[in-house]
Amino acid sequence: MSDDRIVVGSLAGAFGIRGEVRLKSFCAEPADIAGYVPLATPDGRIFRSLEIVGQTQGSLIARVEGISSKEQADALRGTPLLVERSRLPALPDDEFYHADLIGLPVQDAGGNPLGTVRAVLNHGAGDILEVVRPGGATFLIPFTLAAVPLVDIAGRRIVADPPEGSL
Template structure:
């Protein structure tokens, strides 16, 4: 993925028969996704504007420029939507976009590499980092100050002090 783009949502499928889509927003404020347009998809589509039309179970409903039929909306199911990083707000210190964390190598306090961040999960009680080492099984690391004392985006690395049960 280009560093100038950040994933902000995904199309969950068609909504109705007139080209509306079910839109999953990955934004802290779900409705903010419309403010970040133009959006581009991982399939090469460009949507100059996004007009939110309502809510449905687990998603927003929206109109995307250029999509006017149910078939066109259905064809977008699963498409990831990206915004230009410059359109997104600056984050406070110690907050990160998931896209900035994925792919970073994770080291323990002694300098040994534990693996790379494969995904970031939010299960309500706090974020978890999925760490994958080559040839190893994925491990989940709580994304807390205790378990992850250092995140250095500029240097491209994370220093972790994993709980004993993760060793």
């Protein structure tokens, strides 16, 4: 995926039989995703209109241009929705787009490598960095100031102090 595009949501399959889709929004305010149209898919498809028509547990319900049947909606399940980075708002110094964190090397305060960020997870209690060690094993670090005192996007590194027993 190009570094100049950011995933702002994904299609999560059909809702009903008339082509409405379940839509997972990764925006701070989920409904804000509608303001980013046109939305692109990694394979180049462009959705020029999106109308939010409801909400269900964990997702929005939307009508999306070009999706008019349950089968079309289900065929697109899991499809990421992308926008150009330049269209997104600038973030405060202590906030980051997940795409900027994934792939960054993680080191301890002494500069010893711990691994590389594979994913940013959130299961309701706050963000967690999934870090993969050179051998392939993974560990989790809470994405808090105490556990991750430094995120240096420009310097391409994260300094972490993982909780006892997490490595």
